[in-house]
Amino acid sequence: MTPPFSYRGGALHAEDVPLEAIAKEFGTPCYVYSKAALVSAYREISDAFSSIGHLTCYAVKANPNIGVLNLFAKMGSGFDIVSLGELQRVLLAGGDPSKVVFSGVGKREDEMRAALDAGIFCFNIESEPELDRLARVAQAMNRKARISFRVNPNVDAKTHPYISTGLRQNKFGIPYDDALRLYEKAEGLESIEISGIDCHIGSQLTELSPIVEALEKILILVDTLEERGITLSHIDMGGGVGIRYSDEQPPEMAEYAKSLITKLAGRPLKLILEPGRFLVGNAGILLTRIEYLKHGEEKNFAVVDCAMNDLMRPALYDAYHEIVQVNAGQGKDVYEIVGPVCETGDFLGHGRTLGAKEGDLLAILSAGAYGMSMSSNYNSRPRAAEILVDKGDCHVLRERETLASLTEFERLIPDAAQS
Ligand SMILES: *Cc1c(COP(=O)(O)O)cnc(C)c1O
Numbered sequence: 221m222t223p224p225f226s227y228r229g230g231a232l233h234a235e236d237v238p239l240e241a242i243a244k245e246f247g248t249p250c251y252v253y254s255k256a257a258l259v260s261a262y263r264e265i266s267d268a269f270s271s272i273g274h275l276t277c278y279a280v281k282a283n284p285n286i287g288v289l290n291l292f293a294k295m296g297s298g299f300d301i302v303s304l305g306e307l308q309r310v311l312l313a314g315g316d317p318s319k320v321v322f323s324g325v326g327k328r329e330d331e332m333r334a335a336l337d338a339g340i341f342c343f344n345i346e347s348e349p350e351l352d353r354l355a356r357v358a359q360a361m362n363r364k365a366r367i368s369f370r371v372n373p374n375v376d377a378k379t380h381p382y383i384s385t386g387l388r389q390n391k392f393g394i395p396y397d398d399a400l401r402l403y404e405k406a407e408g409l410e411s412i413e414i415s416g417i418d419c420h421i422g423s424q425l426t427e428l429s430p431i432v433e434a435l436e437k438i439l440i441l442v443d444t445l446e447e448r449g450i451t452l453s454h455i456d457m458g459g460g461v462g463i464r465y466s467d468e469q470p471p472e473m474a475e476y477a478k479s480l481i482t483k484l485a486g487r488p489l490k491l492i493l494e495p496g497r498f499l500v501g502n503a504g505i506l507l508t509r510i511e512y513l514k515h516g517e518e519k520n521f522a523v524v525d526c527a528m529n530d531l532m533r534p535a536l537y538d539a540y541h542e543i544v545q546v547n548a549g550q551g552k553d554v555y556e557i558v559g560p561v562c563e564t565g566d567f568l569g570h571g572r573t574l575g576a577k578e579g580d581l582l583a584i585l586s587a588g589a590y591g592m593s594m595s596s597n598y599n600s601r602p603r604a605a606e607i608l609v610d611k612g613d614c615h616v617l618r619e620r621e622t623l624a625s626l627t628e629f630e631r632l633i634p635d636a637a638q639s
Contacts, residue, residue: 224257224502236609243509248507248509248525250605251505251604253609254503265473266295277297277493279494279496280300280306280310282497282500283593288608293313300459304334307320307322318340318341321342322340325392336358336363336365342416344370344418348402355409358411365411367406371418372387373433384421385420385421386422392420415452416453420458426470427471439455454492456491457494459495460495462498463589464586501589502586507546508524509580510522510579510582512578521555524558527599531587531595534569541585543557549577557582
């Protein structure tokens with residue numbers, strides 16, 4: 221495969237295109253994705269799980285651009301959505317609604333209706349009131365809603381507390397000990413069809429053992445349900461497989477697959493996976509230009525033209541992203557890499573060594589997941605452009621926002637109302 225991002229003649233390229241040329245043509249800051257990297261991550265999962273019946277449901281929230289969704293849809297991917305907005309994106313991108321699972325703790329009635337209308341595969345139910353509501357909504361539409369319960373297996377995913385979701389104190393899923401009762405209740409509801417069971421214990425998982433432990437607990441439930449006459453046809457193990465940002469050692473996809481497949485051997489259960497970060501994280505970078513080098517009394521700052529509004533992960537989770545120079549520079553200094561936003565939390569990286577001058581380009585690596593999708597207009601900054609590189613070609617997946625777009629939905633108070 222074409223390496224997604226590599227140096228050629230001292231210049232960083234996205235596939236066959238110099239990032240310098242992308243900055244020149246599309247401006248900065250700018251997200252740049254490698255098509256080859258997206259395709260190869262998807263194939264890595266298909267290959268690893270080829271020996272069992274499975275469906276990859278890409279977690280849209282990691283990177284919801286319809287161009288990205290369209291690429292995965294064409295490869296046969298399903299989708300994991302958490303809102304009506306994400307459902308609309310999937311449909312616009314040509315995704316197959318019968319391969320969509322709907323997650324999230326706060327599904328509204330109108331979202332349930334739209335999802336039923338679209339004919340999605342399954343609602344991942346996260347509470348008893350949600351089950352009651354879905355049953356009512358489906359009944360009123362004269363439909364049957366397929367469901368799984370998202371069960372909280374109470375395992376420690378050993379990841380950042382903000383992205384750990386499988387502990388008893390988290391808001392996600394139904395308590396493990398309520399599962400039997402709720403399945404039995406669901407079985408008695410005319411407008412509900414039980415399809416499977418679901419769990420997602422967290423994100424950026426770098427250890428296999430919590431996933432395996434969760435699966436073991438889920439399988440105990442599957443067996444108990446079977447004894448009570450409730451036969452499930454699918455098991456959804458969520459997403460969460462980590463990627464490498466710096467020196468983490470996330471499990472190899474093949475290894476992850478092997479441990480799940482071994483536990484599932486001999487069971488007629490279709491496996492659903494909901495990977496987000498794994499599919500897109502290392503397929504994207506954020507390209508930015510140095511505005512100023514500021515030599516302070518204690519620290520040096522490289523003030524760049526992207527900020528926490530473009531890439532929130534450092535500010536939100538103290539997340540680490542490798543930051544590299546697009547072209548070789550001279551001299552060396554240690555810098556805080558910061559944006560122009562008026563917050564001390566507005567940093568992209570701490571203590572990074574650069575040999576750079578004003579106007580040089582930097583690439584913030586591993587920014588394909590939860591980058592653009594968590595961006596905002598904070599400080600009235602138009603959102604960055606998104607470019608997909610396919611070998612020597614560039615495709616605009618999203619235009620840079622304009623100044624006009626910033627106030628598009630705002631209105632002045634009419635004169636008459638100001639007395
Ligand atoms: C966020 C999320 C995912 C995707 O997580 P990744 O860590 O990006 O793979 C999958 N399923 C659910 C329910 C989620 O909330």
